[in-house]
Each structure stands twice: as C-alpha cells, then as structure tokens.
Amino acid sequence: MSLYSSLLRPVLFRFEPETAHRLTLAALRVPGLARLFVPSKPPREERVNLMGLTFRNRLGIAAGVDKNGETPLAWKDLGFGFAELGTVTYHPQPGNPRPRVFRYPAQQALVNRLGFPNVGAKAFASRLRWLRTHHAIEDFPIGINLGKSKVTPLADAPADYLGSFKLLHALGDFFVINISSPNTAGLRDLAQPQELRRLVSALQDHNQSVAGPKPLLLKISPDTEDRYLPNLVEITREFKLAGIIATNTSSQRTQEDPHESGGLSGRPLTHRAQAVAKMIRPLLAPDQILIGVGGVMNSGNYQARRQAGADLVQMYTGLVYLGPTAAWDILGSS
Numbered sequence: 654m655s656l657y658s659s660l661l662r663p664v665l666f667r668f669e670p671e672t673a674h675r676l677t678l679a680a681l682r683v684p685g686l687a688r689l690f691v692p693s694k695p696p697r698e699e700r701v702n703l704m705g706l707t708f709r710n711r712l713g714i715a716a717g718v719d720k721n722g723e724t725p726l727a728w729k730d731l732g733f734g735f736a737e738l739g740t741v742t743y744h745p746q747p748g749n750p751r752p753r754v755f756r757y758p759a760q761q762a763l764v765n766r767l768g769f770p771n772v773g774a775k776a777f778a779s780r781l782r783w784l785r786t787h788h789a790i791e792d793f794p795i796g797i798n799l800g801k802s803k804v805t806p807l808a809d810a811p812a813d814y815l816g817s818f819k820l821l822h823a824l825g826d827f828f829v830i831n832i833s834s835p836n837t838a839g840l841r842d843l844a845q846p847q848e849l850r851r852l853v854s855a856l857q858d859h860n861q862s863v864a865g866p867k868p869l870l871l872k873i874s875p876d877t878e879d880r881y882l883p884n885l886v887e888i889t890r891e892f893k894l895a896g897i898i899a900t901n902t903s904s905q906r907t908q909e910d911p912h913e914s915g916g917l918s919g920r921p922l923t924h925r926a927q928a929v930a931k932m933i934r935p936l937l938a939p940d941q942i943l944i945g946v947g948g949v950m951n952s953g954n955y956q957a958r959r960q961a962g963a964d965l966v967q968m969y970t971g972l973v974y975l976g977p978t979a980a981w982d983i984l985g986s987s
C-alpha cells in the first residue's frame with residue numbers, strides 16, 4: 654500500500670471531490686512540493702518526437718485536471734511527459750451549480766457535470782505568458798484545450814473558439830478542439846459534419862495564416878456511434894489536423910454504472926475508450942497521431958492503449974485513485 658492510498662487519499666476523500674481537487678492544486682502551487690511525494694528518479698523515459706515536439710515519455714495529464722493553467726510545472730515534477738490545460742473558453746464562466754463532481758471508489762469512477770468553469774482566455778493567457786517568461790520549459794509540451802463559452806449561441810461557435818485561439822496561439826505547444834464534453838448544451842452538435850467543417854476551417858485558416866502554425870487536434874466523444882467515426886476522421890484529414898484525442902467522458906450508462914447525470918470517467922470507460930482508439934487508428938493518415946484517454950488506471954491499460962495504436966496516452970481519473978506516483982505506477986521506474 655502506498656503512502657497516498659493509506660494516508661493521504663483517505664484524508665482527501667473526506668472532502669467533497671471539488672474541494673479535494675482545489676486543495677491538491679493549492680498544494681501543487683508550492684514550488685517543489687510535488688517532488689516530496691515521488692521517487693527522486695523520474696519514471697521510465699521513452700523520448701519521442703511527435704507533431705514536431707519532444708516528449709520525455711508518452712503519458713500526459715488530460716484536460717480538466719488543470720483547467721486554469723495553475724500548476725503546469727508540477728505535472729512535470731510528478732513524472733508526466735506533457736499536460737493538456739483547460740478547457741478554456743473565450744468568456745470567463747462559473748460553470749454549473751454544485752455539487753457537480755461525484756466519486757465512486759468501488760468502481761474507480763468519477764462523474765462530473767462541471768460545465769467548463771474557468772477564468773476565460775484572457776486571464777488564462779496572462780498566466781501562461783508569465784510562466785513562459787519566467788521558466789524555460791523543455792521537453793514538456795503544453796497543450797491547450799478550447800471549448801465554447803456557455804453564453805455564445807451554437808451558430809457563433811467558430812468565432813468564440815477562434816477568439817480564444819488567437820489570444821493563446823503563441824502560448825500553447827498544441828491545441829485541442831473540444832466538441833465532446835457532455836456538460837455544455839449543444840456542444841456535441843458541433844460534431845455534425847457541416848458544423849465541424851465550419852469550426853475546424855475557421856481555426857485552421859487562422860493557424861495557417863500566422864508564422865509558426867501549431868498542431869491542432871480534435872477531441873471526440875466515446876458516445877459517437879461507430880458508423881460516424883470514419884466521417885469524423887475524414888474531416889480531420891481534410892483540414893490537416895495533427896490528430897485525434899479519444900475519448901472524453903461518457904453520458905451513457907449500463908445498469909452497474911453510477912447513475913448521477915454528467916460525464917462518466919475511469920474504469921467504466923476503459924473498454925469503450927480502448928475500442929474507439931482501435932477503430933480510429935487505421936483511419937488516420939500516417940502523419941496524424943492518436944492520443945488515447947479514458948479509463949487508463951494501471952500499466953496494463955496503458956500498454957493496451959499503446960497496442961491499440963495510441964502514440965500518447967492521458968489520464969485524469971486514474972490520477973485521483975493512484976495519487977502522486979501515478980506516472981511511476983503506469984510507466985515503471987527508470
């Protein structure tokens with residue numbers, strides 16, 4: 654039993670999930686604190702170059718963990734190879750009423766209906782600008798996940814995403830177009846081919862018009878029916894996106910799953926996220942990458958996702974249950 658599961662996790666799990674998350678991020682903001690909880694040697698390295706970026710290993714932090722870009726460097730100290738920050742929206746917004754995150758330890762699952770609470774793209778940009786000017790961040794790519802502001806009508810989504818993208822373009826190493834979170838009304842309608850083309854072309858046109866275009870990826874839902882997956886991938890090829898992130902949380906439930914409404918993540922998602930990764934891989938162009946996420950709770954899940962063709966792997970819920978040594982538990986020690 655680790656120090657986390659025997660001591661720290663029981664204390665944190667006494668708090669409401671969102672409060673526990675706040676406390677964790679506050680602790681991680683203390684410089685160097687994260688390193689006290691982990692082995693002195695980094696987890697097993699596997700340097701790899703993808704999308705023109707160098708990763709020291711293939712395991713990253715998924716979107717939602719650090720929504721406001723508060724602790725990007727702590728994730729490096731915790732052994733991860735990259736972090737995806739956000740979701741950030743153009744307008745600052747409070748998200749849905751609490752409670753909005755629920756823990757299910759017996760199922761190693763979470764349900765959330767946060768609805769993108771975040772400081773907004775402008776404040777997010779100032780924070781990252783400060784970080785970039787005060788720290789040389791090497792071999793630790795930082796992605797930024799973009800979503801639609803709640804106040805923006807669906808028809809104006811392209812301009813809303815584009816507003817955030819312009820503010821943040823210079824500050825992220827790669828960008829993720831999020832059309833798959835289940836907690837913003839209508840967001841998933843942006844996966845309809847016509848809507849998606851409009852959104853992706855607005856972002857890619859801008860991206861290609863500036864010096865130093867950034868890799869753009871599409872994050873998809875596990876609830877997309879199998880027969881629509883080829884169409885989604887085709888659109889990413891048409892607009893030369895760098896790849897796909899599969900998957901976000903699920904709104905679907907089996908009898909045994911937690912029934913709270915929102916997006917389900919963790920162990921109940923493992924099977925579907927793995928299946929989607931397997932279906933997506935052969936459809937991608939050779940120069941596109943696949944980032945596999947969803948129910949990666951141990952090294953077996955990680956290996957399986959890699960075998961399904963994921964170039965990179967991310968986690969969120971596994972981090973809650975495994976704690977600060979998650980990257981070592983999954984990648985092994987060096």
Ligand SMILES: Cc1cc2nc3c(=O)[nH]c(=O)nc-3n(C[C@H](O)[C@H](O)[C@H](O)COP(=O)(O)O)c2cc1C
Pocket residue numbers: 715716717718720739740754763764765767769798831834872900901902917918919920922946947948949967968969970971
């Ligand atoms: C509390 C919580 C908040 C999340 N917030 C976001 C988000 O803001 N944007 C996003 O694209 N995905 C978000 N996700 C989804 C994760 O990035 C990930 O795709 C999903 O949880 C599946 O991975 P997991 O099983 O390892 O948690 C969130 C997940 C959780 C549990």
